[in-house]
Amino acid sequence: MYKVFDPRQLLHAPDVELHNGRLIPHVDRPARAQVIAERLGPFGPAEDFGREPILAVHTPEYVDFLEGAWRLWRDSGRSGDAIGYTWPVVKRRPLQLDRIDAQLGRFSYDAGTPIAEGTWAAAYWGAQTAVTAIQPLLSGSVRTAFALCRPPGHHAGPDYLGGYCYLNNAAIAARAATLAGRSRVAVLDVDYHHGNGTQDIFYEAKDVFFASIHGDPATEYPFYWGHHDERGAGEGEGFTLNLPLPRETTLAPYLNALDLALEAIAGFDAQLLVVSFGADTYEADPISHFRIATSDYPRIARQIAQLRLPTLIVMEGGYAVEALSENVGSFLSGF
Numbered sequence: 001m002y003k004v005f006d007p008r009q010l011l012h013a014p015d016v017e018l019h020n021g022r023l024i025p026h027v028d029r030p031a032r033a034q035v036i037a038e039r040l041g042p043f044g045p046a047e048d049f050g051r052e053p054i055l056a057v058h059t060p061e062y063v064d065f066l067e068g069a070w071r072l073w074r075d076s077g078r079s080g081d082a083i084g085y086t087w088p089v090v091k092r093r094p095l096q097l098d099r100i101d102a103q104l105g106r107f108s109y110d111a112g113t114p115i116a117e118g119t120w121a122a123a124y125w126g127a128q129t130a131v132t133a134i135q136p137l138l139s140g141s142v143r144t145a146f147a148l149c150r151p152p153g154h155h156a157g158p159d160y161l162g163g164y165c166y167l168n169n170a171a172i173a174a175r176a177a178t179l180a181g182r183s184r185v186a187v188l189d190v191d192y193h194h195g196n197g198t199q200d201i202f203y204e205a206k207d208v209f210f211a212s213i214h215g216d217p218a219t220e221y222p223f224y225w226g227h228h229d230e231r232g233a234g235e236g237e238g239f240t241l242n243l244p245l246p247r248e249t250t251l252a253p254y255l256n257a258l259d260l261a262l263e264a265i266a267g268f269d270a271q272l273l274v275v276s277f278g279a280d281t282y283e284a285d286p287i288s289h290f291r292i293a294t295s296d297y298p299r300i301a302r303q304i305a306q307l308r309l310p311t312l313i314v315m316e317g318g319y320a321v322e323a324l325s326e327n328v329g330s331f332l333s334g335f
């Protein structure tokens with residue numbers, strides 16, 4: 001399997017986040033990617049494809065904001081990491097405001113996703129990691145590739161960050177595939193959390209099918225996306241499939257939902273598959289609530305591999321750091 005990792009992604013190291021009303025050490029630690037890179041290598045380096053593939057998914061205003069936000073925060077006299085505290089929720093005017101706090105509100109949707117000194121560099125190289133990893137799938141030289149991305153990406157929308165995500169690595173790779181001539185690409189999101197950013201990016205697209213299996217947003221983050229009646233809109237109507245599952249879901253019902261997602265992807269006649277893989281479906285994950293065991297991951301992966309599509313696996317969440325490399329290795333072994 002072709003594997004890509006860029007160590008500049010470790011530069012993203014926020015200090016704290018707001019969680020259950022308290023400031024706690026930021027859960028997306030650099031060690032997450034480090035242990036996977038050390039134990040599942042060798043990994044090839046990321047190439048630099050520039051901003052173009054990023055701007056095929058994210059707005060220029062948002063990308064400029066992300067690149068400059070930490071500097072703007074520090075220039076406004078603050079210490080620590082940039083974090084928003086005011087959001088233009090309902091029916092506010094789309095004002096172009098300069099103040100960093102107003103911009104943080106405009107370009108984010110939660111308070112758990114700080115911008116630290118190395119965030120832009122890490123997110124940029126995360127996106128390049130995904131774009132690099134999809135190249136040999138497009139040329140046909142490999143069938144399966146793994147992009148070890150960090151920070152994760154699937155909660156980041158066209159013009160917003162959230163859920164520890166800044167640039168949507170999986171969506172950037174999927175869009176790079178359609179721009180390279182694949183007319184039907186599927187994104188299968190098997191992170192514990194709904195991939196709301198990916199859904200928003202492709203909600204009205206007919207060339208990218210998005211399927212997600214995740215903790216039911218009636219009780220799980222990100223709450224406002226991922227309900228079963230969200231099915232796409234406009235030309236994209238019917239090309240979004242949400243399969244929310246309750247807390248404590250074990251392997252058997254999980255595989256049933258996976259069958260439905262894979263059937264839909266096969267029905268779409270996808271030519272290439274991008275898997276947003278989060279190891280936070282793991283039974284001992286500190287912030288999630290499914291009951292998937294390390295030994296279950298090859299079963300899940302083998303079922304996905306039965307689609308027999310060129311497949312890019314993009315790393316999303318997974319916060320049980322002590323078990324993370326084993327869980328990821330277990331999943332990859334199924335391919």
Ligand SMILES: [Zn+2]
Pocket residue numbers: 191192193278280316317318
């Ligand atoms: Zn997650």
